[in-house]
Amino acid sequence: MEFRDYVRAIRKGWVIIVVFTLLGIALAALLSIIRTPEYQSTAKVFVSVQSTGSISDLTQGGNFLQNQVKSYADVVNTPIVLQPVIDSLGLDTTVEELSRSVSSASPSDTVIVEITVSDESPDNSAKIANAVAASFEAAVTDLVPTNAEGVTPVKITVLQNASVPAAPFSPNVPLYIVIGALLGLILGLALAITRYVLDTRIRNEHDVEAITDAPIVGGIAFDARTPENPLVLRDDPRSPRAESFRTLRTNLQFVGVGENARSFVLTSSVPGEGKSTTSANLAIAMALSGQQVVIVDADMRKPRIAEYLGVEGSVGLTDVLVGRAQPSDVITRWGDTNLYVLPAGRVPPNPSELLGSTAMVNLIRSLEKSFDVVLFDAPPLLPVTDAAILATKAGGALLMVAAGRAHKNQVRGAVSALTNVGAKVAGVVMTMLPTKGPDSYGYGRYGYSYGYGYGIDEPSQEATLRERKKRDR
Known part of the structure; x- marks a missing residue:
């Protein structure tokens, strides 16, 4: 990462x-x-040497104490010190239990022993600490033998009595x-x-670039109103989303699929990635630029183009491929625009065989001669082989990838399905791009911005779309 x-x-x-x-x-x-709050109280004792000798004897005694004072500190937690404390204060505890609440330490290079006691009662912590200090003084006096003069060489002096703590130490x-x-x-x-x-979902263009070398030729933002208003170029032609299809149209002019390639198969890895709405809006955008465009609904399993564009779809591609009709008989002009529609017709029992037939190849060549651009709205690649078969006959495939919906293995499988049959992925169109959140890139990333109000260059075509919208309502 x-x-x-x-x-x-x-x-x-x-x-x-x-x-x-x-x-x-x-x-x-x-x-x-x-x-339960615990209180800590600390008493300090001073360890000194009693000597009537010279200064050198005192110095030697002081050095000896600094070396031995840690040993004296260890005596604090022994029964010889703690048992008298239990007896004198009448504590209901054992030496082992009391030892867990008593700690001793000697700061470096000093002869001071700090005795710290923890207890749930602030008064008891101070009482026990002072009692331990007094017991420690007596214990050391008994442990250290007297010298020749009958004097105990080590003296323990209480330097600081423990005071009652005002605030708990823990928590x-x-x-x-x-x-x-x-x-x-x-x-x-x-x-x-x-x-x-x-998360294996495709989140951004970096995920797509890791799967395929095909260029990302466009990005379409997510719009919750798409199911109700699929034709944004007709219903809201000045919106940023409508401009995204114009940008896609422009970018397709630079896709290197061959000088004579005029046909594109629009497909996706799985259903629900915006394939049909992208096909319809892209066809409208190309037609409004002055090109003669025909969109063919090659999704014979779940055709949508006729419904989106509002044309009769009972007769169409199926009838042409089986010889029941000629293309000129079933191709319908969409209003007064340069867009023509070839619906799917009735759903056949063998869509894959029809799309891979010689009749389909002849139809593609015929449409490429008659129109500037031929767009095929094909089924998803993973459920069926229709799109892969059709892509080998056309100039290239445009793969729709829905951000946040398509998974990496699905897109990888879709690319493999195309390349395995010799079809070329002409480009990738990212759909359903989020407009907010960490994976949003803003409309400006694909060449347009909210800061501008885009319109259609041809006033007559804009008027035609508005009139058609009113008529459809």
């Missing part, structure tokens, strides 16, 4: 990250509430919340990135 992929994963999973961060904070706060609420937030954040980030990595 590249850095931008991590950024995109974070942007896509920001809700998960926020939820887990808040959950971590909530759990930390709950733990702070339910956990440390701010620290708990910070740790909870960090753990939640890390878990949320890990989950968001893992979810992004495991």
Whole structure:
């Protein structure tokens, strides 16, 4: 993954990250509430050498103490110190239990022993700490033998009595919340990135470029109104979405599919990727540019073009291929435009055989001679072989890829289905591009922007489309 992929994963999973961060904070706060507060109190004792000798003896004694003071600190947690504390204070505990709440330490290069006691009661923590310090003083006096003068060379002096703490040592609420937030954040980030990595859907053009070398010739944004208004070039010709089809029309002029190639098969990997609506709108866009265009509904299984364009579809391509009609008999002009429509006709029992027949080849050549551009709306590639067969007869295939819907293995399978039969993927059209969110690229990425109001260059054709829209209503 590249850095931008991590950024995109974070942007896509920001809700998960926020939820887990808040959950971590909530759990930390709950733990702070339910956990019993503990108080700490510390007493300090000073370890010194008693000597009547010279300064050098005192110095040697001081060096000896610094080396041995850690050993004295270890005595604090032994029964010889803790048992007298239990007896004097009447504690209902054992030496082992008390030892877990008592700790001792000696700061480096000092002869001070710090005795710290933790307890649920602030008063008890101070009492026990002072009692342990006093017991430690007596224990060391008994443990260290006297010298020749009968004096104990090591003296323990209480340097600081333990005081009653004003606030609990644990739980440390701010620290708990910070740790909870960090753990939640890390878990949320890990989950968001893992979810992004495991998501096999096509999200952007980088995913497409990793599958095929075919150029991305256009991008069509998602519009929830498409099922009700599939012909955006007729219903809303000045919209950015309508301009996207004009951009696609322009880009197709630079697709290197051969100088004499005039026919394109529009297909997709699976159903529901906007194949038919793209075919219809692209045909209109090409016709409005002055080209003679014919769109052929070659999806004999689920034909849609006749319905979208509002033409009679009971007789069409099927009748031509079986010899019941001539192309001129069933091709219909769409209003007063340069667009002509050849519907699918009745659904035959053998669509693949008809599309791969000699009659289909002859029809394609005939249409290429009669029209500037021939567009075939074909079925998806993975469920059936119709589109792959047809693409070998035409100039090239335009593969529709729906962002967020098509999966990488599906697109990879669709490309293989075309290349395996010798068909060429002339280009890829990304459909259903999101206009918001981390995977949105904005209309401007494909050559147009919300900042401009686009129209149709030919006023007569614009008027014709408006009149036809009113008539259809």
